[in-house]
Amino acid sequence: MKLRNVLQQEAHLRANLTALDAQRQASQHLSETEMHGVREIGADLLWLAWLGRNRADLQMQLARVLARKGHMMQGLRRAFGKHQAALKLRALDMDQDRLNTRSRQERDLAELAILRRTNGPSQVRCASDILTGDVRDQNT
Numbered sequence: 001m002k003l004r005n006v007l008q009q010e011a012h013l014r015a016n017l018t019a020l021d022a023q024r025q026a027s028q029h030l031s032e033t034e035m036h037g038v039r040e041i042g043a044d045l046l047w048l049a050w051l052g053r054n055r056a057d058l059q060m061q062l063a064r065v066l067a068r069k070g071h072m073m074q075g076l077r078r079a080f081g082k083h084q085a086a087l088k089l090r091a092l093d094m095d096q097d098r099l100n101t102r103s104r105q106e107r108d109l110a111e112l113a114i115l116r117r118t119n120g121p122s123q124v125r126c127a128s129d130i131l132t133g134d135v136r137d138q139n140t
Contacts (some may be wrong), residue, residue, distance in 0.1 A: 001068070001072075003072050003076065005068070006065060006068055006069045006072060007069070010062065010065050010066065010069060013058055013061055013062040013065060014062065017055065017058050017059070017060050017062070020051060020054055020055055020058065020066045021055075023051070024051050027044075027047065060111075
C-alpha cells in the first residue's frame with residue numbers, strides 16, 4: 001500500500017470524526033420542545049450510544065491507519081537516508097576521480113618536461129604524444 005492511500009484513509013477518517021462531532025453538537029442545541037418526543041421514547045440515549053460506538057470505531061480505525069503511516073514513514077526516512085548517503089559517496093568518489101586524473105596529468109606533464117630536457121624538444125613533439133604513447137624519433 002502506498003503512503004498516498006494511507007494519507008487518504010487518514011483524511012477520510014478525520015473528516016468522519018469531525019462530521020460526527022458536528023452532529024453531536026447540533027443535537028445538543030435542539031430546544032426542549034424538539035427533544036421532548038425524542039426523550040419520551042429514549043431515542044436520545046440510543047442516539048448518544050450510537051454516537052459513542054461510532055466515534056470509538058472511527059478512532060480505532062484512525063489509530064490503525066496512524067500506526068501504518070508511522071511504520072511507512074520510518075521506512076521512507078531510512079530509504080531517504082540511504083539515498084542521501086549514496087549520493088554523498090558518489091560525489092566523494094567523483095571528486096577523488098577528478099583529483100586522481102589531475103594528479104596523473106600533472107605527473108605526465110612533469111615526465112614530458114623531463115623527456116624534453118633529456119632528449120631535446122625534437123624528440124617529443126607534444127604532450128599528447130606521451131599520453132598516447134606515440135613517441136618516436138622524428139629523424140627517422
